[in-house]
Amino acid sequence: MSSAQESLRRDFRGDIIEPGDAGYEDVGRSRLAAGSPAYVLRPRTVEDVQAAVRFAVESGLTLSVRGGGHSFAGFGTNDGGIVIDLSPLAGVEVVDPGRHVVRIGGGAHWGDVAEALTPHGLAISSGDTRSVGVGGLTLSGGIGWKVRKHGLALDNVVAAELVLADGSFVTASADEHPDLFWAIRGGGGNFGVVTAFHFVAHPTTDVFFGKVVFPQSEAVEVLQGWAEYLRTAPEELTSIANLANPFAGGPEAPVEIHVAFDGDDAAAAARAIDPVRRLGTVVADDVALMAYADVLVEGGSPPPGIEVLAHDGFVDREAVPEVLQILAQVGTSPGAPSIAIRTVGGAVARVPSDATAYAHRQADLMVATVTGGPVAVVDAAREGVDAIWGKLAPHLSGAYANFLTTADETDVTDVYPKSTYERLASVKRRYDADNLFARNHNVRPGQMS
Numbered sequence: 001m002s003s004a005q006e007s008l009r010r011d012f013r014g015d016i017i018e019p020g021d022a023g024y025e026d027v028g029r030s031r032l033a034a035g036s037p038a039y040v041l042r043p044r045t046v047e048d049v050q051a052a053v054r055f056a057v058e059s060g061l062t063l064s065v066r067g068g069g070h071s072f073a074g075f076g077t078n079d080g081g082i083v084i085d086l087s088p089l090a091g092v093e094v095v096d097p098g099r100h101v102v103r104i105g106g107g108a109h110w111g112d113v114a115e116a117l118t119p120h121g122l123a124i125s126s127g128d129t130r131s132v133g134v135g136g137l138t139l140s141g142g143i144g145w146k147v148r149k150h151g152l153a154l155d156n157v158v159a160a161e162l163v164l165a166d167g168s169f170v171t172a173s174a175d176e177h178p179d180l181f182w183a184i185r186g187g188g189g190n191f192g193v194v195t196a197f198h199f200v201a202h203p204t205t206d207v208f209f210g211k212v213v214f215p216q217s218e219a220v221e222v223l224q225g226w227a228e229y230l231r232t233a234p235e236e237l238t239s240i241a242n243l244a245n246p247f248a249g250g251p252e253a254p255v256e257i258h259v260a261f262d263g264d265d266a267a268a269a270a271r272a273i274d275p276v277r278r279l280g281t282v283v284a285d286d287v288a289l290m291a292y293a294d295v296l297v298e299g300g301s302p303p304p305g306i307e308v309l310a311h312d313g314f315v316d317r318e319a320v321p322e323v324l325q326i327l328a329q330v331g332t333s334p335g336a337p338s339i340a341i342r343t344v345g346g347a348v349a350r351v352p353s354d355a356t357a358y359a360h361r362q363a364d365l366m367v368a369t370v371t372g373g374p375v376a377v378v379d380a381a382r383e384g385v386d387a388i389w390g391k392l393a394p395h396l397s398g399a400y401a402n403f404l405t406t407a408d409e410t411d412v413t414d415v416y417p418k419s420t421y422e423r424l425a426s427v428k429r430r431y432d433a434d435n436l437f438a439r440n441h442n443v444r445p446g447q448m449s
């Protein structure tokens with residue numbers, strides 16, 4: 001046994017799961033990626049995380065840090081390396097009821113958070129799925145059902161507790177390590193293991209939520225009118241348009257406009273949602289009042305052998321008509337990927353672009369496509385999907401790290417504009433000069449070439 005292994009077995013009190021151990025098959029893989037790590041380490045304490053980080057440094061093995069394990073790029077696992085699986089660190093605690101400050105473990109899932117906060121009448125704008133991790137979603141953004149009113153998930157973070165590459169444990173906030181605090185709000189998992197986040201939650205009521213459905217033949221008019229309206233709609237309204245929903249006919253599917261109105265005032269909700277209803281011929285409308293926690297859906301785990309290919313990009317105002325035109329056309333073509341168009345703007349756009357490492361503040365929309373299926377099916381679809389993104393590329397302004405399957409140089413450049421990247425690289429040099437935390441859209445400690 002090497003001295004690194006001896007130290008791990010002496011200092012680490014959580015579970016160490018290795019190939020051949022019971023449960024290894026389940027914990028070795030992440031939600032969307034197969035993996036065969038040499039060690040899955042499940043820490044119970046900050047000291048365990050410190051021991052795991054020291055082991056990663058001493059062993060020189062590849063390190064994956066797993067929050068909820070939903071990364072499309074499969075960052076939450078690897079082959080032959082170490083996974084620090086934070087799932088035991090999943091507590092949700094209201095630590096300052098007066099200011100609504102909530103401390104959330106770095107391995108918590110958004111469903112746990114919504115449920116724990118409901119009895120307090122509080123919520124945090126997160127994503128749309130219960131099983132998605134607080135860690136990955138927050139560190140790169142967090143575009144959820146209350147995003148226009150309450151901003152990105154990361155806009156609501158006031159502090160984070162981290163174990164750094166040198167094994168030290170620090171708090172990053174506006175007052176402590178402000179450079180690190182800036183970087184972790186948009187810079188992904190590049191800077192350390194976040195063992196807990198401190199968020200300011202907001203009071204919530206039940207919300208109006210559901211979808212208004214239009215015939216596919218009206219896609220262009222509905223989408224153009226929708227994007228135009230959402231630009232000035234009340235910020236209580238957040239919306240996602242779906243085309244080619246594989247569960248509703250794929251390229252034959254109607255246009256689904258999902259709406260979330262952050263409030264329980266029926267008249268105000270109707271005033272906000274009715275202009276959406278007037279965009280075309282409504283063929284279905286199931287908008288209803290429900291608890292915010294019930295808005296979040298369960299996220300299934302695809303069985304082994306199923307591959308998922310995800311792309312995304314931001315759309316600034318002037319490019320919206322052209323992009324929607326392209327999407328309406330490709331969304332009805334054979335082999336179309338599932339298309340989701342998310343409204344952003346509102347509170348997101350009021351934060352200056354350099355206030356956090358998430359720089360895409362002025363985009364009106366974020367577009368993502370997902371293709372899933374057996375490997376052969378996804379491989380066959382790849383060329384068509386690449387062609388769609390080739391058409392969209394000239395009209396996009398950067399990418400959102402959280403819906404990307406790939407993490408090459410182009411993706412990194414799309415995720416971090418040059419000035420953001422350079423600032424991130426200087427923070428990286430200070431806190432992770434040897435690039436221990438590299439399973440992410442990676443910021444290299446050196447200068448951008």
Ligand SMILES: Cc1cc2nc3c(=O)[nH]c(=O)nc-3n(C[C@H](O)[C@H](O)[C@H](O)COP(=O)(O)OP(=O)(O)OC[C@H]3O[C@@H](n4cnc5c(N)ncnc54)[C@H](O)[C@@H]3O)c2cc1C
Pocket residue numbers: 030064065066067068069070071072074075076086106107126127128129131132133134135136137138139141142143144188189190192193194195299300402403439440441
């Ligand atoms: C079904 C589904 C629905 C989604 N819905 C939304 C949505 O509505 N809105 C949205 O914005 N995004 C959404 N996403 C994208 C989601 O934000 C990303 O997949 C995100 O990376 C998931 O975070 P995770 O912690 O579950 O993933 P992981 O795979 O565990 O982590 C992703 C990255 O974050 C790092 N990381 C995670 N936790 C920590 C931590 N505590 N400390 C340091 N590094 C950490 C990891 O090292 C890795 O690099 C969705 C994804 C899926 C699969």
